[in-house]
């Protein structure tokens with residue numbers, strides 16, 4: 001099984017980051033893959049339209065922020081319709097999963113799950129003059145892995161849903177949400 | 187940290203108890219039960235946040251806590267809102283609407299932390315579990331269960347009942363020895379209404395008899411049918427609540443099991459279902475049952491797909507298709523040790539799997555004591571031992587696979603010599619011209635074991651003796667029968683029929699006139715045997731893998747056993763047994779990472795190194 005892009009959803013992100021390398025090989029890609037393989041990309045945070053991560057490279061910490069355009073207008077409408085139809089067809093889907101058929105469906109309607117690096121705004125705190133730097137590229141590979149594990153994250157990035165995808169477990173309350181002042185009651 | 191000035195109460199599901207805390211002197215002032223002292227991990231307020239802390243508590247079991255809470259006054263300056271909220275919950279008993287009450291429960295009443303200590307139980311979840319626990323305890327009383335389940339077992343039964351009520355499934359994955367069978371019986375016995383369908387228990391063939399007996403013992407009012415063997419037959423109509431016990435080999439091909447609609451199907455030793463392609467796994471997944479429960483102490487023995495396979499039977503769809511499971515979980519976790527995938531898998535499986543380890547419930551288990559009994563070689567043993575080593579090295583051990591085979595043969599010879607010269611020489615004691623040759627006086631270890639066992643029998647105690655060699659078991663059997671007098675000492679080994687093994691176990695557990703010693707060949711004894719009447723376990727010879735010895739010990743070290751268990755390991759000084767004992771110490775330090783290749787590792791040593799491991803240490807000769 002490939003380390004990156006085991007599902008259709010993760011594969012879309014791997015293709016996006018490697019698309020420019022088809023004509024001119026990007027010498028930074030092997031290093032980026034190696035960083036991602038060796039757990040150098042930590043605390044990946046995936047929010048609507050924004051991906052942030054910390055990358056540790058030779059002992060130095062670099063902060064990566066990547067802004068990714070949300071689906072809007074007609075694209076969003078079509079995407080929502082395709083997603084809704086697919087979820088209705090796959091009622092027994094495991095939490096966090098999305099069918100690969102939906103990824104293919106979106107692609108065939110011209111809706112990109114992933115965004116090539118030249119269509120994003122990416123920043124990194126490193127001093128490299130090459131942009132995107134290896135840390136930004138490594139973050140893409142780490143993203144592909146997270147998306148493989150939880151395909152629903154691919155939609156979180158592009159088309160946030162108001163209802164949310166099963167946020168947390170109703171049996172447990174995060175400590176940050178416990179009201180300390182009312183702890184002992186009235 | 188601001189300590190509350192009023193008494194607090196928190197329901198702790200894992201303890202099947204209410205924890206009282208804060209100003210504990212107020213417990214007396216309100217005639218509340220003393221309970222048992224303990225420490226709980228709760229989240230408490232500090233600097234405007236809540237944080238995990240150790241809280242000294244008094245734990246009062248639900249059976250006493252509920253009436254005591256009901257009797258409290260509705261208002262008191264000394265009682266915190268958490269106590270009053272649990273008073274209200276106790277008064278609602280088993281059939282109130284917990285929804286309304288949930289709003290009245292302050293965080294202090296449900297401050298129990300999750301395993302990661304990142305969250306506390308919600309008020310609604312705490313109330314639901316409280317009512318499940320109270321209902322379970324009273325259902326068990328009404329059923330007349332002939333056992334007093336430990337608090338964690340009541341919690342387990344309540345958990346199983348909640349799953350079954352929803353028509354779902356789950357995996358009971360408690361450590362071996364924690365009484366999974368009793369918890370399953372508690373579930374089956376309390377799900378018995380006139381309109382309910384029968385239950386099915388599927389287990390390995392060697393455990394069918396055990397299940398039938400345990401159900402009759404713990405739940406005598408529950409009808410039970412054994413369904414196995416060539417002449418098996420199900421009655422035309424199986425009565426409601428009847429438990430049908432069958433084996434995996436029957437399940438594989440049987441049509442009648444497939445046609446019956448079951449209430450609850452229980453799969454014991456469910457690692458038998460770990461291969462999703464096997465016919466038995468497909469037959470299990472194809473059963474029609476309202477609820478499906480798997481029991482196993484090792485939900486994952488080697489590969490994560492085993493977990494998928496078991497959950498595919500109990501909770502189909504929860505982990506997605508097998509191919510998707512490989513992409514999302516098995517691949518990331520096994521290939522690149524993905525922490526995020528592991529955390530997500532835990533979160534997905536968590537609600538469907540209950541696992542408690544022995545150390546978590548240690549306070550509920552009687553103690554286990556290990557002793558090593560040092561033995562010496564007789565002159566005859568020392569001569570045989572030195573000869574065997576010298577001959578092997580003089581002939582040459584060769585290399586590669588041939589070397590491995592010769593080293594293995596030498597190791598076996600040395601272990602047999604330590605056991606008894608008669609085992610090594612293949613004397614069966616009956617062909618000699620002078621009849622049987624005397625066994626005593628020829629092996630230091632043998633003599634010591636016979637003395638010890640005679641002493642144990644004199645005290646009125648019972649012992650299990652494990653050996654890995656059939657021939658050795660026969661020798662011990664002969665001598666012990668002679669020394670102890672009375673009926674022949676039984677030897678449970680692979681050559682006996684299942685029915686015969688069952689009878690031996692049953693006699694040992696229940697018959698006061700049966701010999702107080704039972705000899706066992708562990709490999710033949712299979713798993714799941716319940717031999718809790720023993721208060722001593724003797725390991726006559728050593729296994730290379732300490733886990734095998736631990737497993738043997740656990741036949742006797744189980745819930746239901748009241749006395750301390752003493753585990754005796756016999757080690758002949760200066761010999762290969764000493765080497766194995768040292769090896770075990772290092773392996774135990776490595777916890778679960780047990781390599782099974784100790785023998786191969788010896789074969790890889792150079793001749794000189796191997797010789798220094800195996801040569802007899804002269805100090806050891808008697």
Ligand SMILES: [Zn+2]
Nearest residue numbers: 124126133135
């Ligand atoms: Zn960078």
